[in-house]
Amino acid sequence: MAPPVADPTLVADVAAVVGNRREAAWIVEHATASGAGPAGAHRLAARRAAGEPLQYVLGTWPFRSVEVAVDVRALIPRPETEAVVGVALAEATGPGRHCRIAVDLGTGTGAIALSLAVEAGAASPGLEVWATDRSAEALALAGENLARLAEVDPAAAARVRLVAGSWYEALPAHLAGTADLVVSNPPYVSESEYPGLDPEVREWEPRQALVAPRGRSGVAGSADIEAVLDGARRWLAPGGTVVVELDPRQAYAAVDIARRAGLTGVRAERDLTGRLRMVVAHR
Numbered sequence: 337m338a339p340p341v342a343d344p345t346l347v348a349d350v351a352a353v354v355g356n357r358r359e360a361a362w363i364v365e366h367a368t369a370s371g372a373g374p375a376g377a378h379r380l381a382a383r384r385a386a387g388e389p390l391q392y393v394l395g396t397w398p399f400r401s402v403e404v405a406v407d408v409r410a411l412i413p414r415p416e417t418e419a420v421v422g423v424a425l426a427e428a429t430g431p432g433r434h435c436r437i438a439v440d441l442g443t444g445t446g447a448i449a450l451s452l453a454v455e456a457g458a459a460s461p462g463l464e465v466w467a468t469d470r471s472a473e474a475l476a477l478a479g480e481n482l483a484r485l486a487e488v489d490p491a492a493a494a495r496v497r498l499v500a501g502s503w504y505e506a507l508p509a510h511l512a513g514t515a516d517l518v519v520s521n522p523p524y525v526s527e528s529e530y531p532g533l534d535p536e537v538r539e540w541e542p543r544q545a546l547v548a549p550r551g552r553s554g555v556a557g558s559a560d561i562e563a564v565l566d567g568a569r570r571w572l573a574p575g576g577t578v579v580v581e582l583d584p585r586q587a588y589a590a591v592d593i594a595r596r597a598g599l600t601g602v603r604a605e606r607d608l609t610g611r612l613r614m615v616v617a618h619r
């Protein structure tokens with residue numbers, strides 16, 4: 337079926353409300369596709385004009401190979417995190433490598449875990465992707481996204497296991513020493529930075545998905561990055577890889593923490609704009 341054509345007059349009306357023509361076109365397309373019609377488009381536009389993030393207004397957002405439902409229960413998946421998954425896939429599924437156990441710590445919407453299940457799955461027979469979160473609300477949303485994936489790609493969805501708990505504590509003990517890949521986008525905004533965040537982030541996205549205490553390295557916002565790196569050696573299989581997203585200011589300390597945690601081949605990786613946005617390390 338051809339995609340719905342956005343009515344230009346309606347797009348112009350909505351653009352006058354939200355102040356952005358491209359967003360208006362998305363809102364109208366979304367309302368048209370969902371059968372909500374012009375009245376629905378105006379309701380969405382009013383939410384956007386009140387400051388709600390576009391992603392929450394639309395209710396779904398693309399992340400690499402998947403489309404996830406997004407709402408106030410979890411962080412909106414970011415493009416930076418798509419790059420983190422790209423690096424993780426290159427590490428874990430390159431030639432001669434077989435990824436059987438992958439772990440996504442702090443899964444939120446489930447975006448990382450679901451995209452790993454889709455993209456690593458075909459080349460990795462028997463792959464299991466374990467996705468954890470401490471937030472029951474986030475895990476409920478991840479469960480809804482897993483059910484959505486099951487409708488379009490049941491084989492990929494069957495690879496994913498959602499478990500509740502703090503970082504590695506959520507994992508069953510038998511996984512210790514077996515993970516070929518650990519990926520995490522943990523909270524890494526400092527307490528002092530939080531009040532200065534864009535109100536669209538601060539007033540809508542869950543605080544516990546964003547803010548972390550100072551790490552023992554002394555670096556603000558680094559405690560959760562350090563928790564993930566500290567536990568990696570115990571949970572990774574020999575040769576396994578951990579990839580953790582971070583703020584560029586946290587990169588040098590994270591490399592140091594990873595080395596002290598007994599990991600090898602430690603490096604910080606830049607994103608497409610040249611900023612250090614993740615640490616990669618191996619057992």
Ligand SMILES: C[S@@+](CC[C@H](N)C(=O)[O-])C[C@H]1O[C@@H](n2cnc3c(N)ncnc32)[C@H](O)[C@@H]1O
Nearest residue numbers: 413442443444469470471502503521522523545
């Ligand atoms: C920055 S968000 C990332 C969400 C998702 N992975 C993404 O990239 O869009 C961090 C996630 O970690 C979760 N989290 C925070 N503290 C945690 C902990 N101690 N154990 C497990 N998950 C935690 C939050 O609930 C949130 O879903």
